[in-house]
Amino acid sequence: MTTLAEVAQRAGVTTATVSNVLRGKGRVSEETRDRVRAIVNELGYRPNLNARALVEGRPLTIALVVSSIANPFYPEFAEAVEAELRKHGYFLLVCNTNDNPLQEKAYLDAVGGSLAHGVLAMHTDHVQLDELITLRRSGVPVVLCMWEKPDEHPELPCVAVNFYQAGVIAAEHLIKLGHTRIGAIVGSDKAGKHVWRYRGYCDALKKAGIKLRAAETRYCDDTIDSGRNAAHSLLAAHPDLTALFATNDLPAFGALQAAAELGLDVPTQLSVSGITDIQLAHQFRPALTTVAAPTAETAKMAVEMLLKVIQEGAASKNEVLVTSCPQLVVRNSTGRPPHKS
Amino acid sequence: MTTLAEVAQRAGVTTATVSNVLRGKGRVSEETRDRVRAIVNELGYRPNLNARALVEGRPLTIALVVSSIANPFYPEFAEAVEAELRKHGYFLLVCNTNDNPLQEKAYLDAVGGSLAHGVLAMHTDHVQLDELITLRRSGVPVVLCMWEKPDEHPELPCVAVNFYQAGVIAAEHLIKLGHTRIGAIVGSDKAGKHVWRYRGYCDALKKAGIKLRAAETRYCDDTIDSGRNAAHSLLAAHPDLTALFATNDLPAFGALQAAAELGLDVPTQLSVSGITDIQLAHQFRPALTTVAAPTAETAKMAVEMLLKVIQEGAASKNEVLVTSCPQLVVRNSTGRPPHKS
DNA sequence: ATGAAAGCGCTAACAG
DNA sequence: CTGTTAGCGCTTTCAT
Numbered sequence: 248m249t250t251l252a253e254v255a256q257r258a259g260v261t262t263a264t265v266s267n268v269l270r271g272k273g274r275v276s277e278e279t280r281d282r283v284r285a286i287v288n289e290l291g292y293r294p295n296l297n298a299r300a301l302v303e304g305r306p307l308t309i310a311l312v313v314s315s316i317a318n319p320f321y322p323e324f325a326e327a328v329e330a331e332l333r334k335h336g337y338f339l340l341v342c343n344t345n346d347n348p349l350q351e352k353a354y355l356d357a358v359g360g361s362l363a364h365g366v367l368a369m370h371t372d373h374v375q376l377d378e379l380i381t382l383r384r385s386g387v388p389v390v391l392c393m394w395e396k397p398d399e400h401p402e403l404p405c406v407a408v409n410f411y412q413a414g415v416i417a418a419e420h421l422i423k424l425g426h427t428r429i430g431a432i433v434g435s436d437k438a439g440k441h442v443w444r445y446r447g448y449c450d451a452l453k454k455a456g457i458k459l460r461a462a463e464t465r466y467c468d469d470t471i472d473s474g475r476n477a478a479h480s481l482l483a484a485h486p487d488l489t490a491l492f493a494t495n496d497l498p499a500f501g502a503l504q505a506a507a508e509l510g511l512d513v514p515t516q517l518s519v520s521g522i523t524d525i526q527l528a529h530q531f532r533p534a535l536t537t538v539a540a541p542t543a544e545t546a547k548m549a550v551e552m553l554l555k556v557i558q559e560g561a562a563s564k565n566e567v568l569v570t571s572c573p574q575l576v577v578r579n580s581t582g583r584p585p586h587k588s
Numbered sequence: 589m590t591t592l593a594e595v596a597q598r599a600g601v602t603t604a605t606v607s608n609v610l611r612g613k614g615r616v617s618e619e620t621r622d623r624v625r626a627i628v629n630e631l632g633y634r635p636n637l638n639a640r641a642l643v644e645g646r647p648l649t650i651a652l653v654v655s656s657i658a659n660p661f662y663p664e665f666a667e668a669v670e671a672e673l674r675k676h677g678y679f680l681l682v683c684n685t686n687d688n689p690l691q692e693k694a695y696l697d698a699v700g701g702s703l704a705h706g707v708l709a710m711h712t713d714h715v716q717l718d719e720l721i722t723l724r725r726s727g728v729p730v731v732l733c734m735w736e737k738p739d740e741h742p743e744l745p746c747v748a749v750n751f752y753q754a755g756v757i758a759a760e761h762l763i764k765l766g767h768t769r770i771g772a773i774v775g776s777d778k779a780g781k782h783v784w785r786y787r788g789y790c791d792a793l794k795k796a797g798i799k800l801r802a803a804e805t806r807y808c809d810d811t812i813d814s815g816r817n818a819a820h821s822l823l824a825a826h827p828d829l830t831a832l833f834a835t836n837d838l839p840a841f842g843a844l845q846a847a848a849e850l851g852l853d854v855p856t857q858l859s860v861s862g863i864t865d866i867q868l869a870h871q872f873r874p875a876l877t878t879v880a881a882p883t884a885e886t887a888k889m890a891v892e893m894l895l896k897v898i899q900e901g902a903a904s905k906n907e908v909l910v911t912s913c914p915q916l917v918v919r920n921s922t923g924r925p926p927h928k929s
Numbered sequence: 930a931t932g933a934a935a936g937c938g939c940t941a942a943c944a945g
Numbered sequence: 946c947t948g949t950t951a952g953c954g955c956t957t958t959c960a961t
Contacts, residue, residue: 248702248727248938250937250938250939251938251939251940252938252939260947260948261947261948261949262938262939262940262948263940263941263947263948263949264946264947264948266939266940266941267940267946267947270940272940272941273941273946273947274946274947275946275947276946276947279946279947291726293697293698293700293702293726294702294938294939295642295702295937295938295939296698296702296703296939297638297641297642297647297702297703297937297938297939298642298702298937298938298939298940298953299938299939299940300638300939300953301636301638301639301642301937301938301939301940301953301954301955302938302939302940302941302952302953303939303940303953304953306638307703308649308681308703315667316657316663316666316667316670317663317664317666317667317867318663319660319663321663322657322658322659322660322662322663323658325657325658325682326656326657326658326684329657329682329684330684338681338683338698338699338703339681339682339683340649340679340680340681340682341666341670341680341681341682342679342680343667343670343671350674356634357634357637357679358679359634361589361634361635361636361637361638361639361954362637362638362648362649362679381632385632385634386589471871500871503873504871504873507873526658527868530812530841530845531872532844532845532848532873589954591953591954591955592954592955592956593954593955601931601932602931602932602933603932603954603955603956604931604932604933604934604956604957605930605931605932607955607956607957608930608931608956611956613956613957614930614931614957615930615931616930616931617930617931620930620931635954635955636953636954636955637955638953638954638955639937639953639954639955639956640954640955640956641937641955642937642938642939642953642954642955642956643936643937643954643955643956643957644937644955644956645937702938
């Protein structure tokens with residue numbers, strides 16, 4: 248590894264001058280500038296960004312804390328985050344918590360304020376809100392992404408998506424198609440993150456005068472397999488259901504598979520809707536009708552917000568920014584209910 | 589941000605002692621040790637890992653260079669890499685090249701030797717082998733992952749998967765089922781990365797005495813959409829094909845969709861096979877028969893290899909490590925060919 | 930057992 | 946224009 252000093256020596260100048268040449272700062276004569284540049288090329292010198300970060304008091308990475316990058320939703324988000332960060336000269340550090348509190352804490356401690364300049368944390372059922380708040384209190388810029396509890400404001404800046412409305416939209420779509428017997432698959436536990444989507448759904452049903460039976464709701468994990476089980480359970484108990492509302496795309500895919508396994512044609516015999524619109528939604532067959540969350544927009548807003556918090560330092564407010572509204576995307580998994588015979 | 593110096597001052601000792609306490613090195617009396625620990629907790633002190641890295645001459649991250657983390661294969665690999673790195677005290681830096689040479693070079697320059705301690709690069713059609721080699725020559729530890737050209741050894745240490753054999757295995761599976769009219773969908777151009785898989789396929793066909801017609805092969809991008817187009821083109825030109833061999837899972841999914849669009853039942857009228865076994869393969873319907881690449885094993889080997897290169901420094905050889913053999917995974921997308929009528 | 934001092938590679942005043 | 950000096954936060958001999 249060649250260092251600034253070596254370059255300086257070879258060029259017969261001091262490190263300050265080389266530094267100036269490299270960053271286009273200060274006044275340097277054409278002549279020495281060229282000489283230095285030549286040496287830099289010759290030696291293949293690359294500045295040690297870590298050293299630079301140290302003296303500038305500005306780490307070069309931003310940490311993205313997710314439960315597991317292998318969950319199909321995160322890569323899409325991570326990609327958008329990375330693109331946005333790169334524009335601002337930051338690098339992306341991926342921290343998988345595996346929903347393990349210890350691992351999450353370890354990452355936050357390690358990363359907080361030294362390795363990373365700030366932390367972007369995805370809101371999951373397992374995210375350690377208190378740890379994030381502690382971290383923020385200790386001066387580390389933190390932004391919570393995909394927050395979905397409109398009326399609860401954690402002591403953190405966050406980017407929220409109106410998932411309550413997403414629930415309303417999905418329900419209204421189903422209702423408008425003529426469904427009255429709808430089952431709900433909620434991809435979290437009763438107190439979990441998806442309750443707001445479920446409430447939106449419930450409110451929309453109520454508004455349409457459709458009776459909501461608790462028995463027609465199943466709680467499950469946010470996975471395809473778990474969604475499939477939930478759908479099977481629901482359809483076995485209530486064979487008259489003509490539609491299934493899922494609070495997330497993954498369980499919705501599971502429902503689609505359950506339908507196939509039961510020999511139910513989608514959408515003529517059963518309709519299924521999801522929320523989020525991950526890439527897979529349009530690749531799956533039947534393609535999934537879902538309510539798209541503004542993923543890229545959220546990523547962009549989150550990065551901008553984090554940068555703002557970094558700039559403002561301790562003075563920054565715990566603002567809650569809401570993205571544009573989720574949008575219905577109609578594909579092939581929903582249609583009119585079968586005629587009663 | 590509290591610093592070592594502050595802790596030291598509050599504890600009435602010098603930074604050296606605090607450092608020793610924190611790292612369990614050197615001899616420190618019980619008494620001061622406890623005192624220091626108390627202050628550390630009280631102040632919520634967290635060491636600046638960047639500063640530590642600087643003095644230790646060992647950056648704390650490893651860069652993973654991929655075309656885009658949003659490609660469904662990479663997150664699975666990245667997750668395994670992250671888990672393995674964490675065991676060794678490293679953090680994962682994700683670098684999306686977006687198949688853009690400039691972006692790749694920018695990342696390699698930035699990351700090389702300062703921000704990251706080493707580089708894990710995925711072998712893609714677009715990877716800049718020469719840039720990686722230059723980087724390696726300049727002293728940065730680099731390991732190429734998922735190399736698939738058994739007889740060509742780049743001037744780099746690499747972890748290779750025997751994809752030639754994967755091609756053989758997929759072809760033999762199809763042949764054993766009784767297929768003789770097979771189309772090939774190659775997810776790269778003629779000179780691309782997937783040629784080896786294709787060669788394995790061709791050799792297996794030859795060995796079985798099945799005539800191979802060039803017209804029954806299509807080259808496409810490594811995407812679902814591109815695979816769908818290729819399948820449509822192939823089936824339109826050769827309606828008598830009873831099976832489609834795809835060199836990757838993504839195009840195989842596309843072929844599955846094309847079959848559905850044409851009203852062809854899979855697997856009774858058409859069989860489709862892939863290579864890799866990404867998660868989606870068992871989630872898709874029909875579930876995809878494919879030849880599984882040892883993803884996690886590759887990740888583990890790559891990390892270990894990189895760490896070895898880091899340790900050995902310039903002395904390290906450009907070894908090529910081959911993973912265990914890909915394995916056939918039979919699911920529902922392949923079956924016997926229809927009886928001729 | 931603890932302190933003093935040097936230095937990792939770089940930047941940022943301030944001099945000259 | 947260029948050099949000198951100091952210091953980012955930490956680790957590590959070497960003294961004491």
